[in-house]
Amino acid sequence: MPNHTYHEPLLALRNISQQFDGEVVLRDISLDVLDVKRPGVQQGQVVGFYGRSGIGKSVLCRIIAGLLPPSTGTVQVGNPLRPVVPGDVGFVQQRYPLFDHRTLFDNLLVAAARKHAPAEAKARVETYLERFGLAPHRRKYPAMLSGGQRQRAAIAQQLLCSEHLIILDEPFSGLDVAMIDEVKKIIIEVTTLDELNTVVVVSHDLVTTTSISDTLWLLAPERDAAGQLLPGATITKEHQYNLADMGLAWRPGVDAVPEFVQLVQHLKDEIRKV
């Protein structure tokens, strides 16, 4: 008997396709992220998003974040659902961009001021600086922060102004094991801050990402019935994995479970397929 239930959608993609100069990059992508509820837990959602390099993951992320209008299809976010506009979805890009001309405090304040009155915005920035272990660095410029501090700052900045949904592009790239644990902790903390908080993790680190996710998407090319490769990549129903239903979500030490190991191997095989 599963100890979780699904409720209203928080993100809905319908028939998303994207072409650049006639070249199909993405094709017919339809997805939903539903609000998952667990008794006694404030449980947000973590979606692991995989795909080979250059297949169009960043394009889909920009579409979900409202930064790129798709050639066809719609993206809706929020509760109740509405068409996405830039600012609805936080997007922490791979190099953790911040405003280099502002101190860390001011960087967060720019974001907080988008949604709150000045006094409230300052109080929220203070809270986030403390929560993300950045309080001693408040007066530093981004160039003075370490990679890990910069990443935490970028996540905090996006959380301060986005509407529950945040995309992290390669958050584990180039990190040592201790830092990876730290980032995992941050993601889990973010998703337990609010029932509606949803983190999409774009990554090539299958084990780490799968171990914290409750849903997986695999963006891959598709073949037709005759075995011919169709133009553009998509996320088929078979490539949408519900880890919660598989009993592989929210389990400490899940990466040692045989089913988890098998799933990761299956994902690797699927990614290698052309």
Next chain:
Amino acid sequence: MLKQLFTPNARPKTSVFYAMVAGQVLVLLLLWLFYPLQLFPTLGEVGKAFRDLVTTQGLIQELWASLTTALAALGIATVLALALSYLTALPFFRPLAYAASKMRYLTLTGLTFFMALMLSSGHQVKLSVLIFGATVYLVTGMTSVILTTTQEEMDHARTLGLNEWQCFWEVVVLGKLDDMLEVVRQNFAIIWTMITLVETLYQSEGGIGLLLYKQNRYLHLAGVVAIQIVILLTGALQDFVFEYLRRLFFPYAALKAAK
């Protein structure tokens, strides 16, 4: 320690570096002192010409006159160039900035003639030619800076919910002010090239350019070298002041540089 001076990307101690610079200047002076070129005036002759220029020909006053004119021209040109460059955000104004940038190929001699027809006072002619000349160079540099704005920078601002004007203000205006000041610093040198030319063409107001022209005309090579050295040192001082201002107002700018 000496090996470091010939190692790629090495960072010798500050004291070692300054001792090296002092040594190089000393070698240059000694060479000039003991192995003078036939055509080139000796160090003593240049020193004598410098004293003469200061005491009898008002070198300091002429330098001040040129410097204040150059600063006024640079100030106005900077405002104009910033406005033109930032307006490139609006498609309507892009041809204007493009045309302004291409106008740096126009010759100042021809321009001075038109300015003289349009304006009444010599000072206005001089100033307007300098403003025009500096603006077209500044627009070229400033639009290049604006074009370095990346998709990632704009996406970042947009994901924070800033509208397009706010994104432009945060990323392009505030985010690149330090680079704009650097463009102004680099192009200030061009104003010195122009001012000496303009003062020669329009002699009623004097200035260090006219003084230089007179030394050239009467083949006072020592005087020419003395004035060139004065202009060089003034330029070096300007660079220092601009660098200081950059560090003062944009402390983050130095953090971006490779160490």
